[in-house]
Amino acid sequence: MLTPTTATTVHDRIVEVVRRLGSDADVCRTTIEVIPASEPNRLADALAAIVPARTILTSTIERRLLLAEHHGAIGWTVADLAGQPHRTRAWPPWAATAIEFDDLSSWISTAHISRAASTG
Numbered sequence: 001m002l003t004p005t006t007a008t009t010v011h012d013r014i015v016e017v018v019r020r021l022g023s024d025a026d027v028c029r030t031t032i033e034v035i036p037a038s039e040p041n042r043l044a045d046a047l048a049a050i051v052p053a054r055t056i057l058t059s060t061i062e063r064r065l066l067l068a069e070h071h072g073a074i075g076w077t078v079a080d081l082a083g084q085p086h087r088t089r090a091w092p093p094w095a096a097t098a099i100e101f102d103d104l105s106s107w108i109s110t111a112h113i114s115r116a117a118s119t120g
Contacts, residue, residue, distance in 0.1 A: 007083070007107075007108075008083070009037075010037040010064070010081045010082075011029070011032055011033055011037070013066075013079055013081050013083060013107065013108070014028065014032055014043070014047070014066060014079075014081065015028050015029050015032070016079070016108060017066055017068050017077050017079045017108065018047075018050060018051060018068075020077055020108070021051055021053075021068055021070065021071065021077060022071075023050055023051050023052065024050065027050060028046075028047075028050050031046045031049070031050060032046050032047075037061065037064070037081075038061055040057045040058075040061075040064065043057055044056075044057040047066075047068075051068055051071070052071040053068065053069035053070060053071035054067075054068070054069040055067065055068045055069070056068075062082060063080065063081075063082050063084065063089065064080075064081040064082065065078065065079070065080060065081065065089075066078070066079045066081055067079075067113070070110075074112070075110050075111065075112055076110065076111050076112070076113050077108065077109070077110055077111070078099070078101065078108070078109055078110075078111045079107060079108045079109075080107045080108075081107075082107070083107045084107055085104065085105050085106055085107060086101055086103075086104045086105075086106065086107070086109060087104040087105060094117065095117070097114075098113060098114040098116065098117035099111050099112070099113050099114075099117065100112045100113075
């Protein structure tokens, strides 16, 4: 089982998100390890088949961001796939007010995303 301190690659970090969501991390690893990190659409499609709720993969390859909704619960898990703390990202003004992180000092955190931001 991965912990945030042992998740060293983009693929490791994606598997950690999936593990935290309660989905099958082994299936995730097997599915995504053959997809290059430079192919976000393929990664997003693979995640959609593994995670039972919404996932969003966005931003540049250098600071790709994965947002995964908690299935059957309120909240999201937000992961900086570069492994950088969320507080180091230059968040746009709308995100600074729409996303409430539980841990800005980590690359992975649960968060509350406003209804307007999560549906628009």
